[in-house]
Amino acid sequence: FIPRHEDELELDVDDPLLVECEDGSWCHGYNMRTGERGIFPSFYAHEVVCPVKENVVLKGNSPWVQMFDVQFLGSVEVPHHQGNGILCAAMQKIATARKLTVHLRPPASCELEICPRGVKLILRGNDRPEDERCSHFFQMKNISFCGCHPRNSCYFGFITKHPVLNRFACxxxxxxxxxxxxxxxxxRAFQEFYQEHVEFSCPTEDIYLE
Known part of the structure; x- marks a missing residue:
């Protein structure tokens, strides 16, 4: 969505959004990729429902969760669902764009919560209470590739597929x-997810770790 007025919010494909209110055919929300707030047509927002907790403990085992403190640089659409070249090109594109705006909009501090269900991104800052932090959940079944940059392991990325469209984002x-x-x-989380769910109910799908 390309804004035409100052109060409108620019959106790209697969941008994680927090919709704060909806009025008719327009929404007001927060773009977690850019850190900006504004209004946008509700047509561009697609609700992503996180799996309920009851579905995770069917076997009586509490799922493990591991958390990492990182900085979120951004997301960009990519042409394919896997490949180290695709990953590196996306990192380069985002890093180049960040250099132009780093003084105006520094990278957002966030937590990555990783478990066999998926990856949860929780943005910090803005003096918000913990229960009001912006977050986005990527289901493990939609994650197709992950890895670090081969020359600088301080950079990490993962590729997801759109839950409906044939499009991918890094x-x-x-x-x-x-x-x-x-x-x-x-x-490790994908391997456990595959063993518990995918091999019994879905076609085989591999995650590629570089």
Whole structure:
């Protein structure tokens, strides 16, 4: 969505949104990729329903959750669902764009919560209470590739597929330390998700860890 007025919010494909209110055919919300707020046509917002907790504990085992403190650089649409070249190109594109706006809009601090159900991104800041923090949940079945940059492991990204359309997006993060543990954690989570759910109910689908 390309804004034509100052109060409108620019949107790109697969931008994670927090819809704060809806009035007729327009929404007011927060774009977690850009950190901006504004209004946009409700047509562009697609609700993503997180799986309920009861579905996770069917076997009586509490699911593990691992958290990492990182910085969210942004998301960008990519042409394919896997490939280290695709991942690196997305990282380069986002990093280049960030250099132009880093003084105006620094990277957002966030937490990554990783578990076999998926990856949850929780943005911090803005002096908001913990229960009002902006968050977005990526279901594990929609994550197709993840890895660190081969020359700088402080950069990490993962690729997701749109839940409805044949489109893909790469989400990029950075940390002061190596993020290989994050990549390994996502890989472990997918393996457990596959063993518990996919191999019994869905066609085989692999995650590629670089």
């Amino acid at each position: 989400h990029v993060f950075v940390s002061q330390d190596s993020m290989r543990r994050v990549a390994e954690c996502v890989g």
